[in-house]
Amino acid sequence: MHNRFDPTLTPGRSGTASMKWDGRKTKFGQEVLPLWVADMDFPAPPCVSRAIQERAEHPIYGYPFFSSEVKRAVCQWYENWHGWHVAMDQVSIMRGVVPALYTAVSALSNPGDGVIVMTPVYPHLLKAVEAHGRRLFASSLLETEQGYQVNWPELEKMMPRARLLLLCSPHNPVGRVWSQTELAYLIKLARQHDVVIVSDEVHGDLAYPSMGPHRPLGSLPGTETGVMTLLSAGKSFNIAGLELAIGVTTDAKLKRRFDEALRIGGLSEANLFALVAAEAGWRGAAPWLRELVDYLADTAQWLKGALHSAVPEIGYEPPEFGYLAWLDCRECGLDDSELQHRMVNVAGLGLNSGIDFGPGGEGFMRLNFGTSRSILMEAISRLQKAFERQDLGFQ
Ligand SMILES: Cc1ncc(COP(=O)(O)O)c(C=O)c1O
Structure with missing residues (x-):
């Protein structure tokens, strides 16, 4: 081929x-x-490599700026690719999804709090909970004839004792793109019990159209508060080595807490070439x-x-x-x-x-x-x- x-x-x-x-x-x-x-x-994508090369031609590589143009490119991308309207003031930038997960656990829960993670899962979701001394509530996904499913009865039992849920959507490594129905129920449970959801959507752009669309968590009803969606161009354009992620939330209080924790951790900026590459990808790839x-x-x-x-x-x-x-x-x-x-x-x-x-x-x-x-x-x-x-x- x-x-x-x-x-x-x-x-x-x-x-x-x-x-x-x-x-x-x-x-x-x-x-x-x-x-x-x-x-x-x-x-x-060629447009991404070209943008990096062009920027590299200019031999001064000082601190970069997360400009309105880049923010506009992010928002336009999510509008076009996922039909999700994101406003520019809902967007935060950070050095990667992994640092964002650790930051989320430290900023949005307290030592000893329960944090739900569905397993098997990308290891940093588990490590972020343990690294910050939170209690890990690991809920094993169920293997069924229809593939992996959320263990709802177990999750319902965990929710009243939890503060935070780290979601992997789509879910690495079991290969599921969570349906809108599944996500809606998860949101309902979390709202009932005041559990914040942080959704790692690093693979979201790579959902196969034939399997039903990936729904960014923040695009669904009921996520006006208590939800942070973490996005990235790293997997989409194969630029993970450049390190950049985007957080989106409509919850201004949550955003302030999260942004402040990123700032304190020195994570609230992004690499110059990551910005150049991601912008080019969002615009042209x-x-x-x-x-x-x-x-x-x-x-x-x-x-x-x-x-x-x-x-x-x-x-x-x-x-x-x-x-x-x-x-x-x-x-x-x-x-x-x-x-x-x-x-x-x-x-x-x-x-x-x-x-x-x-x-x-x-x-x-x-x-x-x-x-x-x-x-x-x-x-x-x-x-x-x-x-x-x-x-x-x-x-
Ligand atoms: C679910 C998930 N989250 C996060 C990452 C890494 O994200 P980043 O490179 O932005 O830190 C990966 C990489 O494999 C992943 O599979």
Whole structure:
């Protein structure tokens, strides 16, 4: 398939200070095929690279300014991409979604307060709670025939004792784009019990259109107060290394508390090149992103057939967004350290262990398919060899 995501057109990443490629030996102890940390092996949109190059031509790199033009570009993006009207004075800028999560926990709850997180989940949601000495209320998502679902009875029990809920929407790593009905019920529960919701929507722009739209939490009724939506261009345009995130809330009091905490933590600014790149992407990269999302949705489906015929004992349902596959390896009959050992030392693959995502991750691995099909084919052939049935004692 010859398109802009073809490997023959994409540059190699070794030697570019890439965590995924250059950091693989440190992480896995050897030069595995890296399918772990969540960035893609595809170049950023051309308009983004061009904007960075043009700005780099000017040799003074002093402190940047979050101008009205950039704010306008953010608001226009959310209006166009998600049909969400965001006013410029509702927008805060910060150095990344991860710093924003830690800031949210410290600013919007007190030591000892209960913070709800649904697991398995992107590890920083859990770490942010623990790092600030809050009580972690981990609610395991339910595995059903229709995919992962919120455990509503458990959540209803936790809500009266909680102060804050950190939501991952869409949900990494289980691949769900929460429906409007699910989000509306969550908002209703949170309102009833005065629980603030901070919604990490870093993958929101990458929802597959065929799976129903991603609804930014702050775009829904009932979120006028007590809701902070965290957004980013990092995953959308593959510029995570530049570090920038956006917070949106209509709750002026919440915004003041959050902005003040960001300021005290030295996090209330963004990198010069991040601003330049994100603005260029928000203004000009919608056609590129549409093409990317279609390509990823296609790869997610393709992976199902390829994995099923090569390694039928590994379960996988395509996600509803992005490039993260959640592989159910429980049928392989290995414990988590044996599983990781087999992936790294037998298959030569670097995946994320499911247990790093908290309760419910046992027996799973997360595979990043934001790379070329040729790398994925190589990965599948390695998986096939490493998980041959006789190896597992099934014969
Ligand atoms: C759910 C989620 N939140 C946040 C991040 C990281 O955000 P940032 O790079 O803006 O700190 C990731 C990266 O993988 C993620 O998956």
